[in-house]
Amino acid sequence: MSNRFENGFNGRVAVVTGGGTGMGRELVRQLAADGCDVAACDVIAENLADTVAMCAADGSRGEVFTAIADVSDEAQVLEFRDAVAKWRPHVNLLFNNAGIGGGGSIIDNDRTEWDKTFAVCWFGVYYNTLAFLPQLLKSDVGHVVNTSSVNGFWASLGPDISHTAYSSAKFAVKGFTEALITDFALNAPHLHASVVMPGHIGTSIVINSGKILGRDPKEMTEDQLSQIRERIARRGLDMSDVSDEDLRVGMQAQAEAFRDVAPVSAAQAATVILEAVKRDEWRILVGADAVALDTMIRAEPENAYTPDFFTRLRADGIFGFTG
Ligand SMILES: NC(=O)c1ccc[n+]([C@@H]2O[C@H](COP(=O)([O-])OP(=O)(O)OC[C@H]3O[C@@H](n4cnc5c(N)ncnc54)[C@H](O)[C@@H]3O)[C@@H](O)[C@H]2O)c1
Numbered sequence: 001m002s003n004r005f006e007n008g009f010n011g012r013v014a015v016v017t018g019g020g021t022g023m024g025r026e027l028v029r030q031l032a033a034d035g036c037d038v039a040a041c042d043v044i045a046e047n048l049a050d051t052v053a054m055c056a057a058d059g060s061r062g063e064v065f066t067a068i069a070d071v072s073d074e075a076q077v078l079e080f081r082d083a084v085a086k087w088r089p090h091v092n093l094l095f096n097n098a099g100i101g102g103g104g105s106i107i108d109n110d111r112t113e114w115d116k117t118f119a120v121c122w123f124g125v126y127y128n129t130l131a132f133l134p135q136l137l138k139s140d141v142g143h144v145v146n147t148s149s150v151n152g153f154w155a156s157l158g159p160d161i162s163h164t165a166y167s168s169a170k171f172a173v174k175g176f177t178e179a180l181i182t183d184f185a186l187n188a189p190h191l192h193a194s195v196v197m198p199g200h201i202g203t204s205i206v207i208n209s210g211k212i213l214g215r216d217p218k219e220m221t222e223d224q225l226s227q228i229r230e231r232i233a234r235r236g237l238d239m240s241d242v243s244d245e246d247l248r249v250g251m252q253a254q255a256e257a258f259r260d261v262a263p264v265s266a267a268q269a270a271t272v273i274l275e276a277v278k279r280d281e282w283r284i285l286v287g288a289d290a291v292a293l294d295t296m297i298r299a300e301p302e303n304a305y306t307p308d309f310f311t312r313l314r315a316d317g318i319f320g321f322t323g
Contacts, residue, residue, distance in 0.1 A: 003141065004141050004143075004192070004280055005092075005093075005141070005143065005277055005278050005280075006278050006279070006280070007278075008034050008035070008278065009031050009034045009035065009036035009062075009092075009093070009274070010034055010035030010036065010061070010062075011035060011036075012036045012037070012092040012093060013036070013037045013038075013039075013088045013090060013091050013092050013093070013139075014027075014031050014036050014037070014038045014039070014091070014092065014093035014094070014095065015038075015039045015040075015041075015084060015091055015093070015094045015095065015128070015132055016028050016031070016038060016039070016040045016041075016095040016097055017040075017041055017042075017069075017071050017095065017096055017097050017098040017124060017128055018041075018042055018071070018097045018098025018099065019038075019040025019041065019042055019048060019051055019066070019097070020040075020042030020043075020044045020047030020048040020050075020051060021042075021044070021047045021050075021051075021203065021204050021208060021266075022201070022203030022204060022205060022208075022266045023097055023147070023198070023201060023203060023266045023269050023270055023273070024040065024042070024095070024097040024098065025047070025050075025051045025054070025266065026266045026267045026269070026270035026271075027095055027097065027270045027273065027274070028040050028051050028055065028064060029051070029054055029055055029058055029060070029267075029270075030267075030270050030271065030274055031062060031093075031274070032055045032058070032060035032061070032062035032063075032064050033055075033058050033059075033060050033061065033062070034061070034062065035061040035062050036062045036093070037062045037063045037064075037065070037088060038062055038063075038064050038065070039064075039065040039066070039067070039080075039083075039084045039087065039088070039091075040064065040065070040066050040067075041066070041067050041068065041069035041071070041080050041098075042066075042068065042069075042098070043068065043069075043070050043212065044208065044211070044212075045068055047208075048066045048068070049066075051064070051066070052064055052066055065083075065084065065087050065088075067079075067080050067083050067084075070120075071096075071098045071120060071123075071124030071125075071127060071128055072116065072119035072120045072123050072124050072127075074123075074127045074131075077124075077127040077128055077131045078131055080131075081128075081131040081132055081135070084132075084135070085135060088135075089135070089138065090135050090136075090138040090139040091132050091135040091136050091138075091139060091142065092136075092139045092141060092142050092143065093142070093143050093144075093145065093277070094128065094129065094132050094136060094142075094143075094144045094145065095145045095147070095273075096124065096125040096128050096129065096144070096145070096146045096147060096173075097145075097147045098120060098124050099120060099121045099124070099147060099149075099205070100116070100117055100120050100121065100205070100208065100209040100212050100213065101117070101166050101205055101206065101209045102114075102116065102117040102165060102166065102209055102213045102215075103115075103116070103117035103118065103164065103165025103166060104161060104162040104163055104164065104165070105162035105164060106162075106164045106165075107162075108162065108231070109162075109165075113165075113213050113215075114164070114165045115165075116212075116213060117165040117166055117169065117213070118165045118168060118169045120169075120212075121165075121166060121169030121170060121173065122168075122169035122172045122173060125146050125172075125173050125176065126176065129144060129146075129176075129180075136188075136191055137188055137191075139190070140190065141190050142188075142190060142191040142192075143191070143192050143193070143194065143277055144177070144180060144184075144191065144192075144193045144194070145193075145194045145196060145273065145277060145284075146173050146176070146177040146193070146194070146195055146196065147173070147195075147196040147198070148170045148171075148173040148174040148177070148195050148196060148197050149166070149170040149197055149198060150197055150198070150199050150289070150290050150293050150294075151163065151166055151167045151170045151171075152167075152170035152171050152173060152174035152195070152197055153171075153174065153197065153293075153294065153297060154167075154293055154297055154304060155167035155168075155171065155305075156304070156305055156310075157319075158310045158319070159305070159306075159307045159310055160235055173195065174195050174197070177193050177194065177195035177282075178193075178195065178282075180193035181193050181282055192280060192282065193282060194276065194277060194281060194282045194283070194284055195282065195283060195284065196273055196284045196286060197283075197284065197285050197286065197290055197294075198264075198269055198285075198286035198287060198290060199263075199264070199285075199286060199287035199288070199289030199290035199291075199293065199318075199319075200258075200262045200263060200264070200287065200289055200319060201262055201264050201265070201266055201269045201286065201287065202258075202259050202260060202261070202262030202264065202265050202266060203258075203259055203262075203266045204255075204259050205258070206254070206255035206258045206259070207255045207256070207259070210255065217247075217248045217249075217251035217252045217255070218248060218252065220248065220251075222244070225244050225247055225248075228247065228251075229242075229247070263287060263288065263289065264286065264287045269286045269287070272284065272286050273286065289318045289319060292313075292316060292318050293313065293318060293319075296309070296312075296313065
């Protein structure tokens with residue numbers, strides 16, 4: 001077997017959090033197709049079952065093990081870890097992929113949503129890294145791959161929308177992963193770490209986050225709808241002719257458009273991530289939008305949160321999606 005993963009993942013063992021849809025599902029499929037045994041967790045059971053069915057239909061060479069586990073709950077993470085340990089004694093690859101979007105404003109949003117978003121996106125990464133360390137340490141070669149975001153180096157979705165919980169968590173994931181590089185080099189040199197920073201990838205993250213955070217447009221309460229009306233009105237848009245039903249339909253259409261109009265698919269993103277791990281790269285930008293934004297932030301950091309910076313990004317066709 002090769003020293004690291006340059007020849008692929010055949011015969012290795014991987015753990016993928018959030019393997020039910022999106023990039024997590026595609027990581028599971030591509031790893032399993034390559035002959036890697038994969039353990040995946042998620043909180044949405046039917047999506048996880050679909051991932052397993054897809055791997056079977058793909059004729060995967062690797063085995064797939066699944067469990068329901070909420071990455072923001074340490075007891076559930078430890079239960080998942082113990083189940084994986086019974087299945088396979090060591091782990092070579094840990095993909096901390098699960099994430100949700102929410103908790104926009106620290107002033108205007110309720111704290112429950114803020115805390116949940118931060119807990120999934122940050123504590124999910126921390127709990128799983130801690131939990132699976134013993135199995136990673138037992139492996140001959142190991143790699144921790146943590147998914148941050150472009151919001152791990154740019155804490156914004158533009159000047160008209162607050163984005164505090166998600167950005168804080170994704171900055172934490174990026175800092176933690178970069179610090180792991182040296183920690184692993186000093187204390188467990190067979191382990192390496194990579195941080196993934198995707199731009200806009202076509203997934204159901206807006207739909208799934210809505211379901212998980214109790215704001216699925218189809219089921220939103222009148223209070224939730226009127227709060228959204230207020231926010232839109234504050235941006236100067238007249239909402240008087242828009243019915244509640246129109247608002248629900250509009251939000252659902254936006255969530256679907258996020259998935260359907262993206263420049264990079266979830267499958268393409270998973271391939272970019274796995275190819276970068278094979279090349280042993282620690283810094284994985286996914287998508288031309290992520291690369292362009294990274295370049296712009298480095299060139300003019302002081303301007304990053306000005307309306308003009310965002311206007312120029314949009315003019316370059318980056319983050320044209322307004323959801
Ligand atoms: N889609 C994008 O444009 C984009 C951009 C940058 C970063 N990301 C990040 O990429 C990662 C994957 O997201 P995606 O776009 O594939 O979204 P997705 O919603 O398709 O996949 C995320 C998966 O995580 C699961 N999940 C959510 N909360 C969980 C929890 N508490 N415990 C276990 N599983 C949970 C969801 O059910 C879902 O199956 C996330 O960390 C996200 O923040 C996505």
